[in-house]
Amino acid sequence: MNNAALIEVYRGDLRSAHRLCQMQLRWAARSEARYGGTTAGVLAVQPWINLGRLKRLEKDVEGALAHFSLVVATLDGAPVRLGPLHLDAEAWQEVVRHRSLLGMLKAVYLIDSVKTFLGARDEGAALGFLRQARERLGGPPSVLLNELELLVLSRAGRLDEAASVLERESWGESDYAKLLRVTYRIALRAASGEVDRARRTMEQLVARVQAQEDFGTPADICIPRYLEYLGTLAGRLELPAAEMPVWRLARQAAKHLDDMPCRLVCLDALLALEGVAEREELLQEREALLQECLYVALMRGRGLGVDRAALADPVFDELHRKLEAIGDAEGKSGPPPEVAVPVAIGAA
Secondary structure, eight states: OHHHHHHHHHHTOHHHHHHHHHHHHHHHHHHHHHHOSSHHHHHHHHHHHHHHHHHHHTTOHHHHHTTSOHHHHHHHTOOEEETTEEEOHHHHHHHHHHTTOHHHHHHHHHHHHHHHHHHTTOHHHHHHHHHHHHHHHOSSOOHHHHHHHHHHHHHTTOHHHHHHHTTSGGGGSSHHHHHHHHHHHHHHHHHTTOHHHHHHHHHHHHHHHHTOTTSSSOSSTHHHHHHHHHHHHHHHTTOHHHHHHHHHHHHHHHHHTTOHHHHHHHHHHHHTSTTOTTHHHHHHHHHHHHHTOOOHHHHHHTTOOOOHHHHTOTHHHHHHHHHHHHHHHHHHHSOOOOOOOOOOSSOO
């Protein structure tokens, strides 16, 4: 059902996506009431978060934020309510332990809440939230907390404060975090007018990135998006010799992880550069992606229309009916199966 809801978001039908998420929550509540166990609770987490992301798209700030704070209840040892599904504190802790969800819940709490505040153009509220989150989560600031604070401060034009965030020790906890720190230092130098210095550092950084053996075939979904940011930054610094290898590596990583939005960005960027030897190959790949794409936002962002007949294909209505029937049947016939944690809407 999460995959079906994601398809509806791509089609631009938020109402249907909302309905599918609610459908899964009702199914989870019925299953938990009949059979107990942890699986129903696990399967309710993602649609609950996805509903928050849908509310963010609908500009409902308070409504969205309420869906991202599950980690607070977890750390407080409190019960949770996921729509129609009620779990007491003990049952919820078992759900979190069963699938090691704590790290994911922390990331959702931080990233999605900040994205919600920034979507409302409220940098002050975002910074206040991050201060509060640091106290709630405890321990030294993580790289993720550092990164979010730096981005919000930069967006607010407080560049000196943003630069001071880069001095924290936690940036040294991994090779990737060290690359991030250098990348953000380049961006801040450029924004502060130190363009020549930023360019020199960028050239050195690109050489380091190209030497990363696993960046072309990453397991981490953050890597292609990092490379996308790096390529964009190299372009803004007018360094085509640095820009081209980054976009090529980003394209390879995005293709490896089947990240269509990132692949299209990479293809567009490479095709905009002069001296790209594989231009025909890139054009063919881009055309093939766009022909099968029903992601409305991607198409409109490129001045293209989506095939209305494809969007209105009755297969989508049939899919909804079958999902409803399956949900009703499984809620009556037996406990939910053990499955992997499902996909997310709008997590990128």
